[in-house]
Amino acid sequence: MTASSLCCLIQSTSSCQFHRFQSGSHSHFRYPLQIQSISFSHSNFRETRIPNLVPVRSLQVQGGIEGILSPPPEIEEAEQSVSDSERVSEDSVSSLEKSEEVVEVGDKEVDEDEEKDSRFTLRNGKEVLAERAYLVGVEQKGAKTDSFGIEESLKELAQLADTAGLHVVGSTYQKLASPNPRTYIGSGKVAEIKTAIQALEVETVIFDDELSPGQLRNLEKAFGGDVRVCDRTALILDIFNQRAATHEAALQVELAQMEYQLPRLTRLWTHLERQAGGKVKGMGEKQIEVDKRILRDRIAALKKELESVRRHRKLYRNRRVSVPIPVVSLVGYTNAGKSTLLNRLTGSNVLAEDRLFATLDPTTRRVQVKNGKQFLLTDTVGFIQKLPTMLVAAFRATLEEISESSLLVHVVDISHPLAEQQIDTVEKVLSELDVSSAPVLMVWNKVDKVSDPEKVKAEAKRRGDVVCISALTGEGLDDFCNAIQEKLKDSMVRVEALVPFDKGELLNSIHQLGMVERTEYTENGTQIKAYVPLQLARQLTPMRQMYTSSSSSSS
Numbered sequence: 001m002t003a004s005s006l007c008c009l010i011q012s013t014s015s016c017q018f019h020r021f022q023s024g025s026h027s028h029f030r031y032p033l034q035i036q037s038i039s040f041s042h043s044n045f046r047e048t049r050i051p052n053l054v055p056v057r058s059l060q061v062q063g064g065i066e067g068i069l070s071p072p073p074e075i076e077e078a079e080q081s082v083s084d085s086e087r088v089s090e091d092s093v094s095s096l097e098k099s100e101e102v103v104e105v106g107d108k109e110v111d112e113d114e115e116k117d118s119r120f121t122l123r124n125g126k127e128v129l130a131e132r133a134y135l136v137g138v139e140q141k142g143a144k145t146d147s148f149g150i151e152e153s154l155k156e157l158a159q160l161a162d163t164a165g166l167h168v169v170g171s172t173y174q175k176l177a178s179p180n181p182r183t184y185i186g187s188g189k190v191a192e193i194k195t196a197i198q199a200l201e202v203e204t205v206i207f208d209d210e211l212s213p214g215q216l217r218n219l220e221k222a223f224g225g226d227v228r229v230c231d232r233t234a235l236i237l238d239i240f241n242q243r244a245a246t247h248e249a250a251l252q253v254e255l256a257q258m259e260y261q262l263p264r265l266t267r268l269w270t271h272l273e274r275q276a277g278g279k280v281k282g283m284g285e286k287q288i289e290v291d292k293r294i295l296r297d298r299i300a301a302l303k304k305e306l307e308s309v310r311r312h313r314k315l316y317r318n319r320r321v322s323v324p325i326p327v328v329s330l331v332g333y334t335n336a337g338k339s340t341l342l343n344r345l346t347g348s349n350v351l352a353e354d355r356l357f358a359t360l361d362p363t364t365r366r367v368q369v370k371n372g373k374q375f376l377l378t379d380t381v382g383f384i385q386k387l388p389t390m391l392v393a394a395f396r397a398t399l400e401e402i403s404e405s406s407l408l409v410h411v412v413d414i415s416h417p418l419a420e421q422q423i424d425t426v427e428k429v430l431s432e433l434d435v436s437s438a439p440v441l442m443v444w445n446k447v448d449k450v451s452d453p454e455k456v457k458a459e460a461k462r463r464g465d466v467v468c469i470s471a472l473t474g475e476g477l478d479d480f481c482n483a484i485q486e487k488l489k490d491s492m493v494r495v496e497a498l499v500p501f502d503k504g505e506l507l508n509s510i511h512q513l514g515m516v517e518r519t520e521y522t523e524n525g526t527q528i529k530a531y532v533p534l535q536l537a538r539q540l541t542p543m544r545q546m547y548t549s550s551s552s553s554s555s
């Protein structure tokens with residue numbers, strides 16, 4: 001949209017329709033939005049950062065234009081007159097009964113005004129109108145019993161949808177021996193969802209598993225064209241897109257989105273073909289090729305730019321490595337409390353909130369332990385089940401932090417009913433990414449939230465290698481720091497060296513970073529026996545008398 005076209009729009013009509021392009025699909029908002037106020041600062045601007053999935057009420061465009069958009073009053077009124085209980089009509093969604101827990105609408109008397117207000121949520125400082133979303137899952141018969149159950153998985157999908165700014169109005173699932181190659185779900189279920197779409201005024205249908213481009217196309221056609229169909233991956237990508245805070249994160253999210261869109265681009269033209277009665281089919285196909293080329297060029301340009309950003313970061317990291325402080329990385333399921341723990345230990349202010357994927361960029365802070373020891377603590381992006389590995393791999397900064405750490409701290413939300421499954425997911429992702437060579441310390445976080453903390457602590461004690469903490473209350477953090485020191489010892493080298501008196505700063509480093517076993521003052525300097533990080537051991541080489549550790553070969 002250009003400034004002049006928007007100007008024309010304002011002059012010619014009091015309402016306008018905004019068009020969105022997401023995952024190659026082309027659809028428009030359900031009702032026209034009225035411009036309440038609008039202001040310009042200059043005429044050359046481009047539309048930016050409008051959340052992909054949500055119609056915006058308050059719109060800010062790069063270049064100094066700002067507008068407040070809202071539905072016309074008559075539509076708002078009509079909307080209010082449809083109560084939630086009416087929307088969830090019994091025959092429309094028989095399977096809603098099965099997933100009552102997930103739905104959380106229909107059986108409640110929700111105040112209409114409240115419902116309307118709840119659709120306007122604040123995202124990135126903007127008030128947005130949440131699209132009405134309907135969730136669909138498939139449970140494959142014979143799937144592993146230790147994995148997430150379908151209802152839990154849909155609950156998580158609902159959380160993801162909420163994080164993305166959508167308003168979940170219902171959900172359903174189907175048990176299948178294997179997914180239908182054409183439509184993923186069976187034809188009966190397709191028909192049932194179509195009825196629910198009408199009854200619940202659904203704008204977006206989200207599938208819990210990744211759909212093939214063909215399945216997306218067929219489902220969109222089957223649901224009647226005006227409804228957008230997307231999958232868990234697209235939803236996660238959208239959240240990443242909304243939350244990318246640094247230049248590198250924004251680049252890698254854009255790259256991942258484009259790579260996801262490339263094979264799905266054909267969807268864009270199905271509307272065009274249908275509207276034109278098939279006459280422009282050839283034109284559409286040609287256009288797809290052109291668009292694919294544009295996408296490929298953009299992908300190549302993004303990769304180049306990312307490489308340069310990464311080279312830059314590498315330089316910075318190399319400088320950091322020359323300071324021999326052990327690096328400890330926090331890994332874990334999303335929402336486990338990693339950022340809260342980092343904040344608690346370092347007095348930082350990293351965003352920590354009860355939403356999935358609050359953190360995308362790694363943050364590193366120095367932790368000063370009471371006994372004078374130090375280590376660097378890095379917060380990383382959280383993992384989630386059904387997250388395509390390629391997506392995690394896109395977050396190379398996180399991976400580099402993880403793979404170059406002396407120790408990984410696996411933070412678990414032990415109060416979560418599916419804590420065991422979440423642990424499995426994290427371990428699986430770490431092994432798939434091949435970054436799990438560092439020792440791992442497991443911590444059970446949120447012990448303040450469990451119903452029987454003593455039982456949980458006893459179980460941790462029985463296992464022996466687990467520390468119970470509460471990042472919120474600070475409980476167990478001293479034990480946690482001690483356990484880190486002990487574990488770091490695993491990645492340290494045992495040295496015995498004679499440090500001359502004029503190398504006092506080196507002696508300080510040994511005390512701060514290492515574990516000193518014995519010191520003895522002699523005529524020629526300080527005779528010291530200690531476990532120290534590899535970097536420090538290298539500096540001690542000229543003064544070293546002997547290595548006795550089994551890991552000394554790595555020096």
Ligand SMILES: Nc1nc2c(ncn2[C@@H]2O[C@H](COP(=O)(O)OP(=O)(O)OP(=O)(O)O)[C@@H](O)[C@H]2O)c(=O)[nH]1
Nearest residue numbers: 335336337338339340352353357358359382471472
């Ligand atoms: N009760 C309780 N809540 C906690 C504790 N630690 C974290 N939380 C809450 O859990 C939610 C998620 O915390 P975060 O620190 O953002 O979790 P995270 O692991 O960084 O999440 P992502 O960045 O999304 O991967 C927040 O609402 C925290 O306040 C704890 O020990 N006890």
Ligand SMILES: [Mg+2]
Nearest residue numbers: 338339358359
């Ligand atoms: Mg976080």
